[in-house]
Amino acid sequence: MKLQNPEFAAPADADQRLGVEPVICYPVDTLPPAPLDLYRAAREGMEKISEALAPARDAVTFTVPDGHFFRIYSVDGPQVGDLNLWNANDLSERFYTGKTRALHGTHLSTGDRMWTSFPHMRPMATITADTLDWYGFDRFGGSVHDVIGTRCDPYTANTLSGAQYHNCCHSNLSRSLAAKTGRPIHEVEADVHDVLNVFMCTGFTHDTQQYFMKSSPVRPGDYLEFFAEIDLLGALSACPGGDCSTEHSSDLAACHPLKVEVYRPANDALAQANWQSPPRNGYDRSHGL
Numbered sequence: 455m456k457l458q459n460p461e462f463a464a465p466a467d468a469d470q471r472l473g474v475e476p477v478i479c480y481p482v483d484t485l486p487p488a489p490l491d492l493y494r495a496a497r498e499g500m501e502k503i504s505e506a507l508a509p510a511r512d513a514v515t516f517t518v519p520d521g522h523f524f525r526i527y528s529v530d531g532p533q534v535g536d537l538n539l540w541n542a543n544d545l546s547e548r549f550y551t552g553k554t555r556a557l558h559g560t561h562l563s564t565g566d567r568m569w570t571s572f573p574h575m576r577p578m579a580t581i582t583a584d585t586l587d588w589y590g591f592d593r594f595g596g597s598v599h600d601v602i603g604t605r606c607d608p609y610t611a612n613t614l615s616g617a618q619y620h621n622c623c624h625s626n627l628s629r630s631l632a633a634k635t636g637r638p639i640h641e642v643e644a645d646v647h648d649v650l651n652v653f654m655c656t657g658f659t660h661d662t663q664q665y666f667m668k669s670s671p672v673r674p675g676d677y678l679e680f681f682a683e684i685d686l687l688g689a690l691s692a693c694p695g696g697d698c699s700t701e702h703s704s705d706l707a708a709c710h711p712l713k714v715e716v717y718r719p720a721n722d723a724l725a726q727a728n729w730q731s732p733p734r735n736g737y738d739r740s741h742g743l
C-alpha cells in the first residue's frame with residue numbers, strides 16, 4: 455500500500471504528471487474478436503454429455519473436448535468457485551490469469567477469452583454466456599468472475615494465522631488433480647495455478663486499492679458458460695469461503711456444491727464455418743539469439 459504520509463515531497467510539476475490521461479495497454483479492438491454469433495449458433499440444441507459435482511469445500515475434475523461447451527452452475531445456494539484449466543493433452547499449457555487480465559480487464563464476461571501460458575499463448579476457452587452479466591460494476595467497484603485473486607491457499611492461511619487448514623481451493627484443486635492423474639500430490643501441486651474466480655464478487659477499495667470481496671450475487675440456477683477452444687482438463691473447487699461474504703480458509707462459512715455440465719453441439723454450424731481449434735502462438739521463440 456502507498457504511504458498515507460509520503461516521505462518525499464511532491465515535485466513542482468506533480469499536478470501535471472498526476473493529470474496525464476491513461477492509455478489502455480491492450481485496446482480490445484487490437485484483439486481478434488471471438489466469433490460469438492458462430493458460438494451462439496453452435497449452442498442451439500446442444501446435448502449434455504456429462505456432468506460433475508464439486509462438493510462443498512472440495513474440488514472435481516472434468517474434461518471438455520475442443521468445440522464443445524461447458525457450464526458451471528450454482529446449485530444449492532450462493533457459492534463461489536475457483537477454476538483451473540489445462541490443455542488436456544499437455545498440462546504445461548495452462549490458464550494464464552495475468553495475461554487474460556491484461557487483455558480483458560479485472561473481471562470477465564461474455565466474449566472474453568481465457569488465454570494460455572507462454573510459450574503457447576492462445577485462447578483456451580471463450581465465455582459464451584453469463585447470467586450475472588447484469589451486475590456490471592457496483593458502487594464499490596466490485597464485480598464477479600475476477601482474474602485478480604489467486605486462489606485461497608494453506609500457505610497464506612498459515613502465514614496469517616499459523617493454521618493447518620486443508621480445504622483451501624489450492625489444496626482441493628491439488629487433491630483432485632492428483633486423483634485424476636495418479637501423480638503424487640506434491641508434484642501435481644506445481645501444476646495448480648491462479649484461477650478464474652467464478653461467481654466471486656471482488657474489487658479494489660477506492661481509497662487504498664486493497665483487494666476486497668463481498669457477498670456473491672449468485673443464486674441457484676445462475677451459470678457461466680464456456681466454449682472450449684482446445685481439449686480441456688478442468689478442475690473446479692467449491693471455495694470454503696461459500697459466498698465469500700465473511701472469510702475463507704476455514705469451515706465457518708455456509709458452503710454449497712457447484713455443478714459442471716459438458717455439452718456437445720447438435721448441429722454443424724462449426725463445421726459449416728470451418729471452425730478450427732486455434733494454433734499455438736506464432737512467435738518463433740528465438741528470443742533474439
Ligand SMILES: [Zn+2]
Nearest residue numbers: 606623693694
Ligand atoms: Zn477458495
